[in-house]
Amino acid sequence: MWTNTFYKVFDRVLLYMKIATLLAVLSLLTAGGFYLLAHPEPGKSWTESDLNGQNGLKTKITGFKLSEKSGNEDKWSLTAETVYVTGGTTEMDGVAMRFARALKRDTSFDLTSQKAVMDNATKNITFIGNVLVKMPRPLSLHTESLIWNAEKRTISTDEVVKMETSSAVVNGRGMDIDLDRQSFTVKNAVQALFY
Known part of the structure; x- marks a missing residue:
């Protein structure tokens, strides 16, 4: 009980x-x-959230893709293995970039580099380390750094460049490419070997 x-x-x-x-x-x-x-x-936007690292925060992103479109077509797209967003810059490792021309697919090209640094305000990008550009013509270009100017849509370098086609090798120092005008200039110390 x-x-x-x-x-x-x-x-x-x-x-x-x-x-x-x-x-x-x-x-x-x-x-x-x-x-x-x-x-x-209120909700916070990207710029208000300090995700861009203005107060010392360093954000790491893996498997990153950034692109600019014109209609339904990519003008360019960039992928990176790892991205670090700090202050006013975005640093990328293992970079691959594709520049596309909707009307002339044969003038599209791919660019790879070990590293790239993008200015978040201007979207200008400096590609650094074993920069390789391949076009379907066939044409390949190798240098240690390239600068992409987003506003002018130009690519340039003051470094040594080596270009190879199926019938020639061209070495020089410094280069300018204007994507819209389709102009290509090697500036100094040009040497060419045709075979």
């Missing part, structure tokens, strides 16, 4: 504890909801 009474009391205490816990959770939810209604915070 004593054990039976103990179990009844124990069951009643557990029931009261469950009810008290439920009331505590409900009161916390009600108080939290009232606080959120009384103190609303």
Whole structure:
């Protein structure tokens, strides 16, 4: 008889504890909801959130893709294995970029480099380390750095460049490419070997 009474009391205490816990959770939810209604915070955009690292935060992104479109076609697209967003720049490792021309697919080309640094305001990109450009003509270009000017849509370098086609090798220092005009200039110390 004593054990039976103990179990009844124990069951009643557990029931009261469950009810008290439920009331505590409900009161916390009600108080939290009232606080959120009384103190609303607007959502934050990319620039307001400090995701760009202006206050020292360094954001790491893996499997990154950035592109510019014209209609349904990519003008250019950039992929990177790893991206670090800090301050006013975006640093990328393992970079591959495709420049496309909708009307002339044969003048499209692919660019790869070990690293790239993009100015977030201007979208200008400096490609650094084992920069390789391949075109379907066939034409390939190798240098240690290239600078993409987004506004002018030009690519340039002051470094040593080596271009190879199926019938020639051209070496020189410094180069300018204007994508819209389809002009290509090697500036200095040009040597060509035709075979």
